[in-house]
Amino acid sequence: MRVAVVGGGISGLVAAYRLRQALGESAELVLVEERDRVGGILRTVDIDGDPVDLGAEAFVGRRPEIPELMRELGIEDQLVFPAGKRPLVWSEGRGHRLPERTLMGIPAAPESVAGLVDADTLAQVEAEPARPLRWKPGADVSVGDLVGDRFGEQVVRRSVDPLLGGVYAGLANSIGVRAALPTLAAALDRGASSLTRAVSEALPPPSTAPVFGGIRDGYRVLLDALRAAADVKSETGTAATRLTRTATGWQLDPIGGVDAVVLATPAPVTARLLREVAPDAADLAAGIELASSAVVALTLPADTALPDNSGILVATGEPLRAKAFTLSSRKWPHLAARDVALVRASFGRFGDDSTQSWSDAALTTAAVEDLATVTGADIRPLHAFVQRWPGGLPQYAPGHVTRILDLRSATTDLPGLALAGAYLDGVGVPACAASGSKAAARIAAHLT
Structure with missing residues (x-):
């Protein structure tokens, strides 16, 4: 055969x-x-003598496929887990804690997004369960249309977009509920009386198992x-x-x-x-x-004053060019042991391929300047590596x-x-x- x-x-x-x-x-x-x-x-490359992933650098640890493959192949000793630090969301010129008890940024209660959105939006989220919800079982709409109608555009731009941008290099308005959030669609199909109720039903049960895993x-x-x-x-x-x-x-x-x-x-x-x-x-x-993206991996002096967070996600509409930063040396204990600090800056969203035409030097400059803005640190890169992913992610x-x-x-x-x-x-x-x-x-x- x-x-x-x-x-x-x-x-x-x-x-x-x-x-x-x-x-x-x-x-x-x-x-x-x-x-x-x-x-x-x-793709994994060596930077300063150590391996660095320039595409995905983690996988959902609660799914069995990758750990099982690693065991079958005899490389289970390479399995590592994050340190458990939380990312920030950069919005309105400052960092906010990433909302908790959300489904891809969609809150189950107003307190989840308190401090990230204004008082009027909080009131809209709080009042949402009392508003009639019209949902036809089997229907599909964009995440942005659903969340924007029920919770307001600030929740979309500041809470949902940053997370969807990391998964799909897209925006809430380009991603459908049924494919991206099947448990939410199922809760709506069952007749949830509100989006708040549907999110609560769709949230996974509490677990102490690591959400993500990686390969050393x-x-x-x-x-x-x-x-x-x-x-x-x-x-x-x-x-x-x-x-x-x-x-x-x-x-x-x-x-x-x-x-x-x-x-x-x-x-x-x-x-x-x-x-x-x-x-x-x-x-x-x-x-x-398809959406295109680019990653700039930076090595910095180990004593660079990075915040004690796993990363920084950027809300839609902020005057920055990067859409997210992974503070890899904070996120992964095995990377924290290296003699340099490692940061990955991500660029590119669906519908905007402009960064694909930028030079490597321009992307690196944007990464350094935006990282300095969101961290307040003096960013002096030792080395930079640019990886472009044209048409890398389906919408x-x-x-x-x-x-x-x-x-x-x-x-x-x-x-x-x-x-x-x-x-x-x-x-x-x-x-x-x-x-x-x-x-x-x-x-x-x-x-x-």
Whole structure:
């Protein structure tokens, strides 16, 4: 058997690994990756002699996929957890504590956002349970429209946008409730009498388990372990250009005939490859928009006076260029032990790709100046590394769940083809890994 996995990000690597487990040593697995490296938007580089992640640097620790993978691959000793410090929200020219008891920044009670929003907005949040709520089960609207109507625009800009910006590089107005907040949509479908009530029902139960986890020496440890365990032939620097059906399987140009294909590619690439074999599916994938972002990693003298917080999120509308800062040396105990302080500055939101055209020097200057503004510290970087992620994150717009259901339906009659990737069921690393496992199971069932 010969199986191609198109796309060398975490989704594709997990798919290849699961296929190797299912099909055994005799199967030929070929990984086709357009970039000259694997990992997709996960990348680890050495800065000042130590590994630093320039894409995702954490995963949701309460999901099982990544810890289970690490145990299977024998790298569980690399699992680390944050120090438990809270981030700040920069709004109206100063830092505020991140609201507690919220669902992606949506408060369950007015006291959650006290001090972050004005008195009129607090009164609106407090009065919201008494206002009639009109929600049709199965409906979908943007998070911004729902929260803005019920709680006011300050809650959207100062509490919700900063968190959604970190997950999707988007805004509340570009993200749908049903895809981004399924537990909230479920509470509304069940007939919650108010948004306040729905948020309270949707909040996860209290837990002492860490919310996030990380990998001590960066995501490349996981990527390298997956690649080795999959025993896959890697065709990096190779773009898949055309996919067609044959009498016995598939023709994938330029690598030739295969028995099955996993498309673990971004939505636009998936659309292009599906155009001949499933035009309706291609149209659905092509309708998923992408956001671009950039990360500037800074090393600073260890005694730089950074606040004792895990990061600083920037509210929408602030006169800053960066959208967030991760104070990595405060957030992660293993990074605090290094002889430099490490900070990551993030740029870019959906609908604004302007920072992609900035020079590395301009991005670094903006990172340094904005970091000085939000911390009040004298920022003197020792080194800086710029990483751009053009089209790196899909936008889960209103209607996304239905779009993905229709996309899957439009490919069900294509035996030996499976889809994986961040545009399907979640942009986080665990969700991408789950999509890779699901795609591999579909292919294995077909072939065996």
